[in-house]
Amino acid sequence: MKKILVIGATSAIAEYCVRIWADRGDVLYLVARNEERLKTIVADLKVRGAAEAHTYCTDLNNMNSHAELLDAAEAAMGGIDTVLIAHGTLSNQKACEQSVEETLTEIKTNALSTISLLTLIANRFEAKQAGTIAVISSVAGDRGRASNYVYGSAKAMITAFTSGLRQRLYKSNVAVVTIKPGFVDTPMTAEFKKGLLWAKPQAVAAAIVRAIDAKKDDVYVPAFWWAVMTVIKAIPTAIFRKIKL
Numbered sequence: 001m002k003k004i005l006v007i008g009a010t011s012a013i014a015e016y017c018v019r020i021w022a023d024r025g026d027v028l029y030l031v032a033r034n035e036e037r038l039k040t041i042v043a044d045l046k047v048r049g050a051a052e053a054h055t056y057c058t059d060l061n062n063m064n065s066h067a068e069l070l071d072a073a074e075a076a077m078g079g080i081d082t083v084l085i086a087h088g089t090l091s092n093q094k095a096c097e098q099s100v101e102e103t104l105t106e107i108k109t110n111a112l113s114t115i116s117l118l119t120l121i122a123n124r125f126e127a128k129q130a131g132t133i134a135v136i137s138s139v140a141g142d143r144g145r146a147s148n149y150v151y152g153s154a155k156a157m158i159t160a161f162t163s164g165l166r167q168r169l170y171k172s173n174v175a176v177v178t179i180k181p182g183f184v185d186t187p188m189t190a191e192f193k194k195g196l197l198w199a200k201p202q203a204v205a206a207a208i209v210r211a212i213d214a215k216k217d218d219v220y221v222p223a224f225w226w227a228v229m230t231v232i233k234a235i236p237t238a239i240f241r242k243i244k245l
């Protein structure tokens with residue numbers, strides 16, 4: 001039985017992860033900003049068999065709440081074995097181009113808030129020489145594209161930060177799992193036309209849980225995105241700058 005903290009727990013992908021953990025009988029601590037949604041999810045998890053499901057309500061851009069939410073999770077569960085950080089917003093690229101404020105808010109939600117949490121969690125796990133930290137980044141962080149480079153650059157920051165953190169914490173027996181999904185059919189992408197490259201959140205969640213169990217380093221979900229991104233990253237800049245992706 002694991003003690004799992006899920007940050008951004010009302011995300012569609014995170015919700016399917018917590019269902020799997022509830023089915024296993026794990027102890028869960030869910031953090032999100034929508035109290036009603038949290039209550040509905042917890043009611044469902046209890047029916048599914050979660051040993052315990054606690055909640056904490058906060059806007060994660062309020063970084064003053066981060067240390068307190070970690071203290072509350074540790075107190076409620078008697079420690080934390082695994083953390084999944086899943087919150088995020090798909091930035092409106094056009095709006096960001098017209099507004100410094102909008103751009104910085106998106107960077108705050110998709111990168112800085114996560115980096116604040118990672119810094120605090122890393123120190124706690126390093127001190128006890130145990131734990132698994134999983135973060136949902138994105139394939140969008142692998143190469144900036146005109147259509148979503150604000151979101152992509154925030155995710156690139158997460159990918160680079162977790163890469164460094166993984167090296168730092170290796171000798172402390174702390175695993176850092178960076179998850180890079182491709183296109184996933186969730187509320188975040190509700191307005192997009194879906195095609196062959198799209199995955200369902202259930203399948204993505206199952207792959208995330210497997211990656212956390214195996215303490216993988218960097219995982220593309222679904223796995224074929226590794227090949228797609230290898231090709232995209234290999235395109236010379238002189239060509240890449242002219243194409244529309």
Ligand SMILES: NC(=O)c1ccc[n+]([C@@H]2O[C@H](COP(=O)([O-])OP(=O)(O)OC[C@H]3O[C@@H](n4cnc5c(N)ncnc54)[C@H](OP(=O)(O)O)[C@@H]3O)[C@@H](O)[C@H]2O)c1
Nearest residue numbers: 010011012013059060061086087088138181183184186188
């Ligand atoms: N869907 C995709 O195609 C895709 C692809 C690659 C990576 N990802 C990443 O996967 C993760 C999960 O996204 P999803 O697809 O499951 O989308 P989602 O269902 O829209 O979930 C996003 C979650 O983030 C929460 N959130 C946003 N800003 C927050 C804040 N300031 N404080 C607290 N919670 C906040 C939202 O809460 P509210 O419901 O209260 O707004 C929502 O629960 C995100 O990190 C996303 O960037 C998604």
